[in-house]
Amino acid sequence: MTFTVPDSDLRALETRVRTALRTSDDTALPLLGHGEVALVLELATQQGSFACKRLPVFPDRYRFLAYEQVLGTYLRRLREGGIRVAETRLWHEQAEGDRITGYCVQETLPRKRLCSSLLHSEGQAWAESFFARFLDQVDGAVSPTLGLDAQASNWVDLDGELLYIDVTSPLMRDAEGKELLDTRLFFASLPWLVRDLVRTATAKSIFDKFYTTRGVVLDFLGNLHKERLAELIPGFLEQANARLATPLTEKEVAGYYRADARSWALIQRLRKADRFWHRVLRRPYPYLLPPDVDR
Ligand SMILES: Nc1ncnc2c1ncn2[C@@H]1O[C@H](COP(=O)(O)OP(=O)(O)OP(=O)(O)O)[C@@H](O)[C@H]1O
Ligand SMILES: [Mg+2]
Structure with a gap:
């Protein structure tokens, strides 16, 4: 189970999220599910459907790189512990100034x-x-x-x-x-x-x-x-x-x-x-x- 993150589709989704935040209206966003902390958005593309979990905006590159490392280690350690983990990719994009927005992306599961x-x-x-x-x-x-x-x-x-x-x-x-x-x-x-x-x-x-x-x-x-x-x-x-x-x-x-x-x-x-x-x-x-x- 391996996939490529649809880069341009994700960029477009992030633009919609920013509009939703700016206008305080998230009703048009495609919602797949949610937990206590965040929303999970659904991204339908030519390559299939993806579950996109928006991360808090990172204030700079270093905070983002630290997260990337922690996430990678977590996925590896869970697998070593015998847990089958959904294939998860970290996607990111430069925002204003040094800031970075990122998503954890998985294939949409039934x-x-x-x-x-x-x-x-x-x-x-x-x-x-x-x-x-x-x-x-x-x-x-x-x-x-x-x-x-x-x-x-x-x-x-x-x-x-x-x-x-x-x-x-x-x-x-x-x-x-x-x-x-x-x-x-x-x-x-x-x-x-x-x-x-x-x-x-x-x-x-x-x-x-x-x-x-x-x-x-x-x-x-x-x-x-x-x-x-x-x-x-x-x-x-x-x-x-x-x-x-x-x-x-x-x-x-x-x-x-x-x-x-x-x-x-x-x-x-x-x-x-x-x-x-x-x-x-x-x-x-x-x-x-x-x-x-x-x-
Ligand atoms: N890959 C996926 N395919 C289909 N549905 C998903 C997928 N990932 C998440 N969901 C839906 O979104 C819900 C919340 O997702 P997830 O558990 O990853 O985040 P969360 O509970 O918001 O995280 P947190 O506990 O950090 O707040 C899930 O219970 C499920 O309904
Ligand atoms: Mg959850």
Whole structure:
């Protein structure tokens, strides 16, 4: 599975994104999906369809090159850890001054094969076999220096194999536990208040969960509430607890999800307030925000 990034089509897409940001109107952009932080745009070309994930604007070449390296290392380490990762290319273009805009580009994968969809459309047997494969993958890869954001919407089941798609924010730490990603840049869309929280006391604990099997599984199970799949939790808990040193409970999963949902809802409110003030002051708001999530 290898492809060439359609350069001129991407250039045209970026022009549309800039117009959308300048006019504060993103309704005409072709939306493929979204997470908590960003939008994923669909680019239909003669060479096929691509999922384009716009990165925060890099202030200069050095910040871009640092990201390129971190992303490359992350893709390699995930693969070494036994994870099949969607082929991902980093595309970039010079913007005003020293600034650089970039996208992570992947081929568009069939929406129906997204695991969050399959958990709705397939039966109990598929769910069980999916979760067994999921636990193998997570347990084989995750370590104190390699993290995974393994929600159901980040996996695609293709030909009986799980493919991981959410790689734009690489989760890696050095030996001291410091994130290798430029978190300041990647969380710049969060209003200053949250950004400060993220940067200081809570930064480490916010990310901790991604670096242990137990934390990744807890986050996955908690998110089943958001996906309206809570009925799967008891069965999955049994499967997971057969392997975890400290078992998880339904109560812990529900409590975790309530807290997580509250923080994301707060972040979204603050971001929208920030965007509102940008508009009042007639300054273009520089980020494409995902739509509100029903929690
Ligand atoms: N290659 C792809 N093919 C089809 N759909 C995709 C692809 N990549 C992403 N999507 C859709 O967009 C959604 C969000 O993508 P992704 O998980 O990569 O970003 P994200 O969750 O916004 O990232 P973050 O967690 O950093 O906010 C996916 O759940 C899926 O619905
Ligand atoms: Mg995602």
